[in-house]
Amino acid sequence: MDDLNPGSDEPILKKFPKIIVNGVRYEAVLTNRRIVLTERETGKIFKDILYSAITRAVSGVNSIREPTLLLSINPPAGEERSLELIFVYQPGGMNVQNIESCADILQDHQVTVQRIKSPYSAGPMNRIQALTPGMQAGVEGESRPAVPDMGLMSTLRSGRELPPEESQKTPYLIAIVGIVVILAVIAAGVFIAGQGPDEIIPSTNRNSSYPVPTETAAPTVVVTTTTPVAPALTVTPSQMTVPPNGIWFSVTYPGNFTGTVKAKGWETAIGSSGTYLVQLPVENALIEGSVGKADGTGDAMEVVVLNGGTGIWKGSTTKPYGTIEIRVPVGTAVISMPPPAPAPTEIAAAPTPDTSLVLPPIPATGVWVRVAYPGNYTGTIRTNGIERDVNGSGVRDYQVALTVGNVQGIFKKEDGSAKNLVVQIYRENTLIALANTSKPQGIVEFQTLV
Structure with missing residues (x-):
């Protein structure tokens, strides 16, 4: 077949839009039977490989750390042949997450x-680094000097390396030096621990009436364990106004984060800050997925x-590179009373753009992407395989x-200000998704189904 058109018995499990094979960019589509590489512009099939024909998949990294x-x-x-898939760099570490997802599906x-x-976390090398000796992957620079061996065996070896006449004149020097070193190590350990010679081996029958000077008492290290506490059922995201109708999903974190969320065959990738x-x-579905911190704060x-508009589940983590697993059953979507109609120049959901900006009304029909930032920005909007580069x-x-399909894209602040860059998706004059960042040179990624 020339175009990918699987039947109802062959659902699509995952799509990876940024794959390079033999220097050409393709989209990889994984179903429950095979992996298909299609041309990005025409959708025609380049490779169609059944899982049963793949004997092994080995992950790695190329010379520019992709x-x-x-x-x-x-x-x-x-005969057996090989095919290398390169997951090109994407902001927020999405390419690292994509290769892991692809490997999981194959497994x-x-x-x-x-x-x-x-070394995925190092990020991609630029072309100058890739061509510089010593900067290529797998090539190490100058090695560090070896750490000197200060142990007892080193002392004994150094004693054996004395000139022959010295070792003949002092036959017992090696044994004496070894004994002195052992006694010094024991004495230093007792001094550091703040114990006398009779306290090296603890005894339950030792007389406890001896006074112990408080200034030499060894500090007590208290180890505590935290038991997970069930989250409260009434929660709302910090600094955010949530529309009162339907089921919503939110992530709040000052740094970068990535992940996925899915339910009933619907799935979206998350990558933002x-x-x-x-x-x-x-x-009436089970919402599943995970969101991970992309930094070590x-x-x-x-x-x-x-x-x-009411929180039914909340998860949080402060662990560096921590991950929150999501598995939440939801019932019928609740439609609450709508709030009072806002003024034409106001945005229905926070976070709001900079107050210095004049916000015209959104057109009443169609699907629109609004970008609001007082400085310069660049970005890309992608719908049904068609990309559009924008700046302003x-x-x-x-x-x-489009009327039905996925809308996704990425926008980047071109300056170091802390002002808010807000991206909003509207359908028929109704807000359906938003993302924002206030970080200097910050990046906003979005993907939603309309």
Whole structure:
């Protein structure tokens, strides 16, 4: 077949839009039977590989630190051949997450997966670094000087390396030096621990009436364990106004985060910073997914699921690179009383753009992407495989030429200000998703189903 059109018995499990094979960019589509590489512009199939024909998949990294997956393919007739998939760099570490998801799907379909630890977190190298000796992956620079060996055996070896005449004159020097070193180590350990010679071996029958000077008492280290506490049922995201109708999903974290959320065959990728809010077009379903911090800070990240404007589940973590797993059953979507109609120049949901901006009304029909930032920004909007590069400043509204499908994209602040960059998605003059960041040079990524 020339175009990918699987039947109802072959659902699509995952799509990876940014894959390079032999220097050409493709979209990888994984179903429950095979992996298909299609041309991004035309949708025509380049490779169609059954999972049963893949004998092994080995993950790795190329010379500019991009994650790779090498497939060994053994077709029914013919010799074994290989195919390398390169997961090109995406902000927020999305390419690292994508290769792990691809490897998990292959492993779930009986493909042997060999995962090799690679320096993904270092980010991609630029072309100058890739061509500079000593900067290529796997090439080390100058090695560090060896750490001197200060142990007892080192002392004994150094004693044996004395000139022959010295060792003949002092035959017992090695034994004496060894004994002195052992006694010195024991004495130093007793002094550091603050104990006398009779306290090296604790005894339960020792007389406890001896006075113990408080200034030499060894400090007590208290180890505490935290028992997970069930989250409260009434929660709302910090600094955010949530629309009162339907089921919503929000993430709040000052740094970058990535993840996925899915329910009833619907799935969306998450990659943003600051506040991320999206409506889930499902009800009476199990919402599953995970969201992970992309940095090593101890700041709190909070994930909330809401129905009718009321929080029904909340998860949080302060662990560096921490991950929040989501598995939340939801019932019928609640439609609450709508709030009072806002003024034409106001935005219905927070966070709001900078107060210095003039916000015109959104057109009444169609799908629109609004970008609001007082400085300069650049970005890309992608719908049904078609990309559109944009740049501007202030408030700009971009119409999307579709009625049903996925709208996704990425915007970046081109300056170091802490002002808020807000991206909002409207359908028929109704806000359905938003994302924002106030970080200098911050990035906003979004993806939603309309």
